[in-house]
Amino acid sequence: MTTVERPDYKIIGTSPIRPDGAEKVTGAARYAADFKPAGLLYGAILRSPHAHARVIKIDTSEAAKMPGVMAVATHTDLPAAADKVEAIGESAVNLKELSSNILAHDKVLYHGHAVAAVAARSHFEAEAAARAIKVEYELLPPVLDVRDAMREDAPLLDENRHTKVMGGQTSDKPSNIASHNRFEDGDVEKALAESDHVVDREYRTRMVHQGYIEPHSSTAMWNSDDTIQIYTSTQGAFGVRSLTSQVLAVPLSSIRVTPLEIGGGFGGKTVIYLDPVAAVLSRKTGKPVKISMNRTDVFEATGPTSGSYIHIKLGIKDGKIHAVDATMAYEAGAFPGSPVGAGAMTMLSPYDVPNFRLNAYDVVVNKPKVAAYRAPGAPAAAFAIEQAIDEACKALKLDVLNFRDSNSSREGVKMVNGVAHPRIGAEETVQAALASDHWKSPIEGPNRGRGVASGFWFNAGMQSSVIAGVNPDGTVNLIEGSTDIGGTRASLAMQLAETLQIPFEDVRPVVADTDSIPHNDVTGGSRVTFATGLATYEAGMNIRKQMAERAAKLWNCSEDDVDYIDGELHCKKDSTKTLTFKEMAAQQARTGGPITGSASLVARGAGGAFATHIVDVEVDPETGKVEILRYTAVQDVGTAIHRAYVEGQIQGGVVQGIGWALNEEYFYDEEGHLRNSSFLDYRMPTTLDVPYIETIVVEVPNPGHPYGVRGVGEVPIVPPLAAIANAIEDATGHRFTELPISPRRVVEELNQLS
Amino acid sequence: MRRTHVSTRLNGDNVDFLCEPRQSLLEVLRDNLGLTGSKEGCNNGNCGACSVILNGRVVNSCCVLAVETEGAEVTTIEGIAEGDRLHPLQQVFLEEAALQCGICTPGFIVASKALLDKEPHPDEARVRHWLANNLCRCTGYDKIVRAVLKASDQMEAKV
Ligand code: FES
Ligand code: FES
Numbered sequence: 001m002t003t004v005e006r007p008d009y010k011i012i013g014t015s016p017i018r019p020d021g022a023e024k025v026t027g028a029a030r031y032a033a034d035f036k037p038a039g040l041l042y043g044a045i046l047r048s049p050h051a052h053a054r055v056i057k058i059d060t061s062e063a064a065k066m067p068g069v070m071a072v073a074t075h076t077d078l079p080a081a082a083d084k085v086e087a088i089g090e091s092a093v094n095l096k097e098l099s100s101n102i103l104a105h106d107k108v109l110y111h112g113h114a115v116a117a118v119a120a121r122s123h124f125e126a127e128a129a130a131r132a133i134k135v136e137y138e139l140l141p142p143v144l145d146v147r148d149a150m151r152e153d154a155p156l157l158d159e160n161r162h163t164k165v166m167g168g169q170t171s172d173k174p175s176n177i178a179s180h181n182r183f184e185d186g187d188v189e190k191a192l193a194e195s196d197h198v199v200d201r202e203y204r205t206r207m208v209h210q211g212y213i214e215p216h217s218s219t220a221m222w223n224s225d226d227t228i229q230i231y232t233s234t235q236g237a238f239g240v241r242s243l244t245s246q247v248l249a250v251p252l253s254s255i256r257v258t259p260l261e262i263g264g265g266f267g268g269k270t271v272i273y274l275d276p277v278a279a280v281l282s283r284k285t286g287k288p289v290k291i292s293m294n295r296t297d298v299f300e301a302t303g304p305t306s307g308s309y310i311h312i313k314l315g316i317k318d319g320k321i322h323a324v325d326a327t328m329a330y331e332a333g334a335f336p337g338s339p340v341g342a343g344a345m346t347m348l349s350p351y352d353v354p355n356f357r358l359n360a361y362d363v364v365v366n367k368p369k370v371a372a373y374r375a376p377g378a379p380a381a382a383f384a385i386e387q388a389i390d391e392a393c394k395a396l397k398l399d400v401l402n403f404r405d406s407n408s409s410r411e412g413v414k415m416v417n418g419v420a421h422p423r424i425g426a427e428e429t430v431q432a433a434l435a436s437d438h439w440k441s442p443i444e445g446p447n448r449g450r451g452v453a454s455g456f457w458f459n460a461g462m463q464s465s466v467i468a469g470v471n472p473d474g475t476v477n478l479i480e481g482s483t484d485i486g487g488t489r490a491s492l493a494m495q496l497a498e499t500l501q502i503p504f505e506d507v508r509p510v511v512a513d514t515d516s517i518p519h520n521d522v523t524g525g526s527r528v529t530f531a532t533g534l535a536t537y538e539a540g541m542n543i544r545k546q547m548a549e550r551a552a553k554l555w556n557c558s559e560d561d562v563d564y565i566d567g568e569l570h571c572k573k574d575s576t577k578t579l580t581f582k583e584m585a586a587q588q589a590r591t592g593g594p595i596t597g598s599a600s601l602v603a604r605g606a607g608g609a610f611a612t613h614i615v616d617v618e619v620d621p622e623t624g625k626v627e628i629l630r631y632t633a634v635q636d637v638g639t640a641i642h643r644a645y646v647e648g649q650i651q652g653g654v655v656q657g658i659g660w661a662l663n664e665e666y667f668y669d670e671e672g673h674l675r676n677s678s679f680l681d682y683r684m685p686t687t688l689d690v691p692y693i694e695t696i697v698v699e700v701p702n703p704g705h706p707y708g709v710r711g712v713g714e715v716p717i718v719p720p721l722a723a724i725a726n727a728i729e730d731a732t733g734h735r736f737t738e739l740p741i742s743p744r745r746v747v748e749e750l751n752q753l754s
Numbered sequence: 755m756r757r758t759h760v761s762t763r764l765n766g767d768n769v770d771f772l773c774e775p776r777q778s779l780l781e782v783l784r785d786n787l788g789l790t791g792s793k794e795g796c797n798n799g800n801c802g803a804c805s806v807i808l809n810g811r812v813v814n815s816c817c818v819l820a821v822e823t824e825g826a827e828v829t830t831i832e833g834i835a836e837g838d839r840l841h842p843l844q845q846v847f848l849e850e851a852a853l854q855c856g857i858c859t860p861g862f863i864v865a866s867k868a869l870l871d872k873e874p875h876p877d878e879a880r881v882r883h884w885l886a887n888n889l890c891r892c893t894g895y896d897k898i899v900r901a902v903l904k905a906s907d908q909m910e911a912k913v
Contacts, residue, residue: 027791
């Protein structure tokens, strides 16, 4: 479904095979763990067995003497890091805290916190030596739940932490609440009092992991001239470079980061864990050092996203959302920086809400420091508000989709941060859901139900650079710095081919290292196809201009008299004068040298993404198992560049959302030990747990991009949690307000009712 | 540690290697033999990224000791294509966009090949059941299942 007349694209909207495809189906593609330079040493990390403890003493003497061991490192090998905040894509990190997260300083703050590292000739020897390091701890009581952590008498993770209120003054007393922000407009008390119906409920979600299949891995070589080479799995090579440079106190230009193929990230590979440790071990040994996490390390010490507590009061008046009063508290893990702000700012964006007050708390707990996870903060917020809306609609006998349609946000409506939406596709997605085959098909049978939910994500712009060099045979090398996590080499090459009006196969994209391309921000925020796409478009237009200038010279006419049509240069004044792209490319040496187009920019106008999902479930009241019978995801994608990859992003996000809703959770015992740090016990969806995911791609072009691109990757994970909870309520008559809605919870809660 | 000599047939070639008895087949493939197409996602049998075909059966190579492959026939992702001609499964995975990051892809292709070698005409339910050992976090499985079914159709059309 398209809302405006679509330009006559030749390549955009098709689904060509990705340039890196053959390597990835034959096993030839090189991922971080596959990298093995000569003389490689293997690193291993000793992690804290405790959730909260003071580190009294680390004794590495015995470990250092073990066979094969070449070096040992602790936090004393890292320079003292500055207490300052550095932005990395969608989140920001305090460097001192980052450094303490990489190797613990005076305290360990979660089970799995890195304490010391070893480099040895084999990974067996490294692991044995890491186990032989003796650490003396003084145990402290852990605090594991966001609400417990907020209590005045809660054990403190950091005695020097005070609550920062509204970005300004700080609380007198120390607290685990790192920050408190408020978004407010209208008169919420009055509006709630005059509402026809008020829903008042609390919702809880647990920490969940991004679950990428590739564990983190990094290889570093510290050369004798103090330059450092890093080969790693990351969503942002420049982020690795800047963070490593800060943690190790070395200049940016001394570090070269080569991003190898990345086996999934979903936000979790925008931060660093291993790179500085591998570098320090390499400096000590004079050899390249590789550290690869195992799956337990990944669960214990990377990711996850916040567990949350949200209390909502939702007032409806005359069929409209009249007021929302919400308290939102998100677990940040060991150090501040939960996505509660993004949760608050996205929660109401699909709607036009006149009166609201959102109190957002960022809270530290003795669990791993959270990292971005696909639309960070938004799914938990949608889990709350979209259920409250569902509950209100059912109480008032309003159709859940019509209600969303009549309350929908649109161009000009302000978000809670005061920013007005540009042209968006909120209404269009709801209307497409209303018109869908799924919505029109009846749902029948016992224990079955249907749910819907909507969601929003901002999408990011940020900095991108590309260089496009025209070869004499008319092919083009596209050099870019956005790591390709799921097909962006293709989506960028397609935009360049469209701009130059040449065949897709003639564009050869490559992801370069940090020495070979100017700065690019992370592959995150659904930004690459949009922002790096914009840079690619500009580089292409730059090539067209250079070609027109040269043709004008050859033809003795003015540049204005040269047209660029269908990949050919034409002289307006003399129709016999034409040059194809290939012919012009062949003449570059004679007409002024290599033709290179480049662009470096900050992309603005990312354009928000909206989604509305419909799901049918069947609940087995005996076993508590919830089966997904049918799932339809409707989403405004702006313009689908690579259609199949757009669908794939939507389907992947939905299935992550299904896992989050039904099974996934970080399960801690009372002492704060993570008890399910394997794929067996942390239950992600398999082929058997999901049906085909139907997608309805709505295209409301983003005015901020020449081809109308909007980011598509993140918003699909926003609606599923609530849509599934709503469907289960429809099936059982019981509202589940706490995730995951696992078989155990279903049986327990349904049994309590009867 | 003392190393053991192992003779095996790997992707159609006779291959001899030395390994420690404690080394998994996955580790030997990747570290000793440089065949890094088989991936490690968990190293304990829960993700299928390390799938290889051992004597006609698909196994998690992280859960097989390398010494167990003495005299065995092993096929890894590197042995699926015929020369520079992709196997129909590989071609269809590309055409159907059945991969995003690609880390799970070798495992899915190897496992799917083992299925189609045995049962050329599986239905959707059978494919889903067979591939339930392989985790993919990117795709939601939709395009993977469709790709395997399409490859089965194509291979049938050829015979
Ligand atoms: S690495 Fe072998 S099953 Fe996961
Ligand atoms: S494509 Fe990334 S895990 Fe399957």
